Amino acid sequence: MTVEWRAAEYVFPGHPDKLCDAIADAVVQEVGRREPRGLCGVEVAVHRDHVYVTGQVAGAGVGEIDVDGMVRDVYRSAGYDETWRPAAEDLVVEVNLCCRDFEDGEDFFRGVADDQTISTGYAVDLPGTNFLPPEHWLAWELSRRVSVLAVDCPELSLGPDGKLIVLTGQENDETWLERLSVSVQQDETGDDIVLQRAVHEVLEKALDGFVAAIPGFRRTLPSEVCVNGAGNFATGGPEGDNGLSGKKLVVDAYGPRVPIGGGAWSGKDFYKADRAGGVFSRRIARAVVLAGAACECTVTLVFLPGDEQARVVSIRDQDGRLLDAQRWGGLFDLSLEGSGDRYTGACDLVEVARLGHFTDQSRPWEELGFDLQPRVTANRESEVLVMS
Structure with a gap:
């Protein structure tokens, strides 16, 4: 054979790209702490002793966030000091964020997609690897x-x-x-x-x-x-190479055997279609595998601008056979509203950015929230009983 x-x-937490992801998610975390429905779309670049933080944040009190201090904290906790340059104290931090309060009624529409995305989720029947390749x-x-x-x-x-x-x-x-x-x-x-x-x-x-x-x-x-x-x-580190947030999408997700789907996750709040879609597609794939309906499962879903719910495009097993998308997708709340409500403030996003979005089974999106009691048929797709 x-x-x-x-x-x-x-890559290590001190890698330039991962520094950027951690800074971006530190901002997301602080925005969510101040305003649970806060909007966050942040990107970060680093080069030598310079750090550039750009994008938009919106919500009550977001203009008071100490972005400069958060940047230095991320560097310091990653190991950058007087021995390993650039030291956190020596950074030149350029913050060019559009920071604003919500306009009247804007927070009500956080559950409506303001962008499009294609998201891919995956799981394999290996509990010891947390269902990762x-x-x-x-x-x-x-x-x-x-x-x-x-x-x-x-x-x-x-x-x-x-x-x-x-x-x-x-x-x-x-x-x-x-x-x-x-x-x-x-x-x-x-x-x-x-x-x-x-x-x-x-x-x-x-x-x-x-x-x-x-x-x-x-x-x-x-x-x-x-x-x-x-x-x-x-x-x-940044002395040897420049870094950008969102560059390590394959590392963040499932490695090179699985298509990465849409955009980056770090730097975006959980009402954003990219981040919610990545979580939703992973949850469906895990459910299929845990129920015994497939040894491997790949899920593709999309959000179109104006959508409130994800649209499940396909669910395929290890042989490429299509499973019932409506049936499996129907087990979950696939709304942006639900994503934002459940996951904002639910875990340390700096650690998520550094150590992986799906590597830890205690992450809130890795917990299905119900028990699957499979009754496997000859072709493996199960009659699934959802037990509350």
Whole structure:
């Protein structure tokens, strides 16, 4: 049988693009705290010691938000200080936001789409990976473990920036990690050999968890583990590359095996069609898989300008077979009003931006809110009993 190869990447919280996403979602979070129906459409760019925050926010009290302070807090918590530049205190923050109160009656129309979007949701029958593609989950898990070395092992002289990429193989019922490449910021005085050993130790400790999470996972080290393959990586973060919010859509979602659908999520409130659509399509896909109607499920839905509810375009299983869109979509409230009411202020959006939108099963949108009792038929699509 031919080996099926899959690749996926993840980036550290100190990566320039992820700094931007975290800043954008910090603004969304603060707008929602002050005005639960607040409007937020924010984009962020960083380059060297400059940070540019642009877009629009609306609602009671949003003009009083200390965006400058939030930017510095995000940098500081990501690890940027006097050792790793740019230090939070040295930033030049340019804020060009349209900040305003709602016009009369404007908040009433938050449940009406002011833009269009195509959204894709996905789930696979792997509870151990939180129903994410295994290669994507492996990249996330290893990224999370390696990134904390900067704090846990100060003797390594690691900075906040980094990324990694995994290559997995699958044949018959076996999955394995074939190659791992890690790029992690390290001071020129740091010992790269000790860093290599530390990454190998992280990998060794993670293998048992991989075996438990992914049925048929082979507990073997990759044939190739490369650390800083392009050479010294002392200059990183915004000093080494510019960053933009919304650039890591594939990382935010499901990895490269799944189409990304529409626009970015970070920087937008939960009444916005892009963000609500991403959540809704994921919830439907999870329900289909949890009910036993498919081993894998891909959901496509759209919002048109003026829509109050998402329109489910298609629901497909692992073989591309269409499932009943009306039936499955009907299990959920797919309204913008419902999205904004349920998810505004429901979790820490800075952590969501940094660590993934679907990687944590405790995220409020990952909880279906009802129990699925499947009665699976011969063709797998279930008679689903919704138990309150």
